[in-house]
Amino acid sequence: MDYILEGFREALKLLISFDKEVYDIITLSLFVSTTATIIASLICIPLGIHLGLKEFKGKRAFSRILYTSMSVPSVIVGLVVAIALSRRGPLGGLNLLYTPKAMIIAQTLLVTPLILGLTYSLSKNRGKEIEKVGTSLGAGRGDIIVLTIKELKLDLLVNVVTAFSRAISEVGAVMIVGGNIKNRTRVITTTISMMNSMGDYPMAIALGLVLLLMSFVINSLIYTYSGED
Amino acid sequence: MEISVVNLKKYYGEKQVLDIEELTIEKGKITGLIGPNGSGKSTLMNIISGIDLDFFGTIRYDGKPLDRSIYMNMTLVFQKPYLFRRRVYENIEYPLKVRGMDKGERIKKVENIIKRFEIEELREKKAHRLSGGESQKVSLARALIFEPKLLLLDEPTSNIDPESIKIMEREILRFNQETKGTVLIVTHNIEQSKRLCHNIIYLENGKVGYLE
Amino acid sequence: MKRFLALSISILLLFTILVGCKADSGQDVGEPEEEVVEESTEPAEEETAEDEVGGRIILSTTTSTQDSGLLDYILPVFEEKYGIEVDVVAVGTGKALQMGRDGDADILLVHAKESEEEFVAEGYGKARFDVMYNDFILVGPKDDPLKLKEKFPKDILGGLKTIAENEFTFVSRGDDSGTHKKELSIWKEAQIEPAGDWYLEAGSGMGDVLKITDEKQGYTISDRATYLNMRDELDLDIIIEGDENLFNQYGIIPINPEAFDDDVKGRINEEGAQIFLDWILSDEAQELIGEYGVEEFGMPLFVPNAK
Numbered sequence: 100m101d102y103i104l105e106g107f108r109e110a111l112k113l114l115i116s117f118d119k120e121v122y123d124i125i126t127l128s129l130f131v132s133t134t135a136t137i138i139a140s141l142i143c144i145p146l147g148i149h150l151g152l153k154e155f156k157g158k159r160a161f162s163r164i165l166y167t168s169m170s171v172p173s174v175i176v177g178l179v180v181a182i183a184l185s186r187r188g189p190l191g192g193l194n195l196l197y198t199p200k201a202m203i204i205a206q207t208l209l210v211t212p213l214i215l216g217l218t219y220s221l222s223k224n225r226g227k228e229i230e231k232v233g234t235s236l237g238a239g240r241g242d243i244i245v246l247t248i249k250e251l252k253l254d255l256l257v258n259v260v261t262a263f264s265r266a267i268s269e270v271g272a273v274m275i276v277g278g279n280i281k282n283r284t285r286v287i288t289t290t291i292s293m294m295n296s297m298g299d300y301p302m303a304i305a306l307g308l309v310l311l312l313m314s315f316v317i318n319s320l321i322y323t324y325s326g327e328d
Numbered sequence: 329m330e331i332s333v334v335n336l337k338k339y340y341g342e343k344q345v346l347d348i349e350e351l352t353i354e355k356g357k358i359t360g361l362i363g364p365n366g367s368g369k370s371t372l373m374n375i376i377s378g379i380d381l382d383f384f385g386t387i388r389y390d391g392k393p394l395d396r397s398i399y400m401n402m403t404l405v406f407q408k409p410y411l412f413r414r415r416v417y418e419n420i421e422y423p424l425k426v427r428g429m430d431k432g433e434r435i436k437k438v439e440n441i442i443k444r445f446e447i448e449e450l451r452e453k454k455a456h457r458l459s460g461g462e463s464q465k466v467s468l469a470r471a472l473i474f475e476p477k478l479l480l481l482d483e484p485t486s487n488i489d490p491e492s493i494k495i496m497e498r499e500i501l502r503f504n505q506e507t508k509g510t511v512l513i514v515t516h517n518i519e520q521s522k523r524l525c526h527n528i529i530y531l532e533n534g535k536v537g538y539l540e
Numbered sequence: 541m542k543r544f545l546a547l548s549i550s551i552l553l554l555f556t557i558l559v560g561c562k563a564d565s566g567q568d569v570g571e572p573e574e575e576v577v578e579e580s581t582e583p584a585e586e587e588t589a590e591d592e593v594g595g596r597i598i599l600s601t602t603t604s605t606q607d608s609g610l611l612d613y614i615l616p617v618f619e620e621k622y623g624i625e626v627d628v629v630a631v632g633t634g635k636a637l638q639m640g641r642d643g644d645a646d647i648l649l650v651h652a653k654e655s656e657e658e659f660v661a662e663g664y665g666k667a668r669f670d671v672m673y674n675d676f677i678l679v680g681p682k683d684d685p686l687k688l689k690e691k692f693p694k695d696i697l698g699g700l701k702t703i704a705e706n707e708f709t710f711v712s713r714g715d716d717s718g719t720h721k722k723e724l725s726i727w728k729e730a731q732i733e734p735a736g737d738w739y740l741e742a743g744s745g746m747g748d749v750l751k752i753t754d755e756k757q758g759y760t761i762s763d764r765a766t767y768l769n770m771r772d773e774l775d776l777d778i779i780i781e782g783d784e785n786l787f788n789q790y791g792i793i794p795i796n797p798e799a800f801d802d803d804v805k806g807r808i809n810e811e812g813a814q815i816f817l818d819w820i821l822s823d824e825a826q827e828l829i830g831e832y833g834v835e836e837f838g839m840p841l842f843v844p845n846a847k
Contacts, residue, residue, distance in 0.1 A: 298638030
């Protein structure tokens with residue numbers, strides 16, 4: 100039992116002393132997951148709004164496929180990206196495997212169906228009324244999408260944060276395409292996983308605490324903000 | 329704008345809710361649409377406004393089929409107004425913005441209509457926190473700001489205070505007189521229809537009967 | 541509604557993280573532990589067969605013995621003979637030793653001699669015995685850009701010096717495993733402190749490190765077994781082999797129950813561990829070790845050397 104307490108003590112020491120390695124890892128985690136979430140959001144929010152409002156053939160089947168793909172396991176995404184980017188793969192010439200760029204690509208693909216699905220569902224349920232009013236006031240297709248995004252921005256923000264949380268807490272995809280290389284592609288989750296298999300707990304605990312803290316802060320911010328309205 | 333409806337049929341599943349052989353709404357006039365609940369008044373308004381496109385038959389606007397320029401020249405004020413989650417000022421400004429009007433002109437127009445509707449004190453308030461009467465006034469102001477050629481009103485004054493009703497009726501009449509815009513208004517209130525309307529259409533079970 | 545949504549999302553997230561953490565630590569430590577309590581407190585006296593002892597031991601070992609397939613080859617023979625089941629927990633040497641210190645294993649099979657002797661000296665292990673050795677190799681790109689194969693076919697120290705001088709990409713395990721420790725000890729022997737952009741610390745298992753090396757077309761030190769298993773998928777060749785510095789000794793250490801409090805002590809299957817120790821040092825087991833891999837690769841992967 101002592102080593103657990105010892106682990107916590109060492110963990111706090113690492114955090115308080117602003118240990119460079121720990122904070123580099125945290126920074127990279129935030130950078131990779133934030134970038135991935137932003138890229139996916141920029142594409143999927145307008146697209147999801149558009150698809151949710153539009154009536155088209157096979158919409159029901161489309162919904163079902165989309166909702167299913169929202170929970171695609173991260174290791175599958177990692178595997179697909181690794182195969183595509185490996186030197187022998189179709190995109191091998193880009194030399195991206197085992198770089199932060201590859202991690203961003205993998206996480207972008209991971210959260211894309213999630214953001215698209217959540218946005219689509221929101222737009223399908225709540226967008227019709229906004230579309231009606233917008234149309235009657237002379238808004239064109241593009242205006243309607245912008246209007247719907249602005250009207251639903253709080254809910255969309257909750258969706259984006261959900262996606263970000265998924266990205267920052269996943270280990271499968273970044274481990275496979277990043278390779279957990281020290282000072283280059285090591286993020287919070289891959290480090291925790293590695294430190295555990297090394298039996299080295301303090302850094303794992305420190306990073307675990309940071310991950311927990313981040314979830315708390317982000318979610319309470321959202322909670323307060325959405326509670327205001 | 330003159331509206332002519334020919335052979336309009338509308339179904340909800342198996343059930344037929346509208347069956348209108350011929351109906352003309354006169355240009356430049358205020359026409360009242362009355363009838364019991366469930367007679368198809370709101371459905372007709374949605375179809376004429378181009379929001380509901382799922383029907384059989386023909387509707388002509390000044391002799392032409394529905395297109396983008398007609399959308400830009402008509403509007404529908406809903407029974408339950410939906411205001412955007414932003415300030416009252418921005419709500420009223422919205423139709424001018426999507427029409428690409430420059431800022432100076434927008435400010436002039438919005439300030440002017442706010443004054444006429446006597447809602448200066450609402451100007452900076454969040455629109456989704458207004459009371460029923462306030463919302464209806466803002467919603468009508470937002471519709472009138474771009475001077476549509478066809479104004480469709482679906483029971484715009486139900487359940488609101490008499491003072492607000494007075495202002496709204498005054499502005500509807502003024503709009504009609506000053507811009508010669510056509511108005512079609514659904515109302516339950518016979519007194520109101522007498523105050524406002526040149527013509528009355530009576531709708532029952534989705535069919536039309538003209539009244540004096 | 542939105543409050544509710546936000547709240548449920550927060551709770552869900554928190555829950556996910558908590559469950560995630562729990563699953564992580566529970567897998568290799570928690571479960572076997574409980575089973576041992578049940579099995580080991582009742583020595584199987586009623587067993588009829590002469591050799592059958594019954595029960596279950598936890599063997600904490602390095603990934604290399606598991607991944608190479610050696611344990612799958614030899615353990616069934618032992619289990620059949622004594623009726624003792626062997627639960628293998630394959631982790632890095634660091635973690636394996638930590639499990640020993642925590643009383644989560646009955647016997648260790650690892651390869652980091654210094655750490656092992658320290659472990660015994662601390663009183664957690666009863667003693668340490670040589671079991672077998674395997675050898676490491678330096679692998680690198682097929683075209684061998686530094687021409688190490690010509691210059692240093694059997695001299696790992698010369699090879700590493702050249703890599704460091706040229707700052708050529710070298711991928712290290714970086715995971716505190718026995719192989720990692722071995723690699724570091726060779727660098728030390730070569731009097732080089734590897735650091736810089738060219739020195740990649742992967743923090744991963746041997747298979748992943750070989751893939752990264754392949755991808756970056758750099759050099760790495762690998763155990764022969766893992767490399768042979770994967771060589772068809774890799775554009776990597778053996779560059780340096782046969783240097784004495786590359787030999788890797790495996791040791792076996794039964795855990796000393798006396799090092800623990802009573803409640804932990806009760807969970808350790810001392811008797812089972814002793815039987816396993818005697819067996820793996822016996823001629824029978826040593827022969828099995830020596831023949832493993834000959835069929836598939838044309839050479840043994842491990843050389844038995846118990847005394």
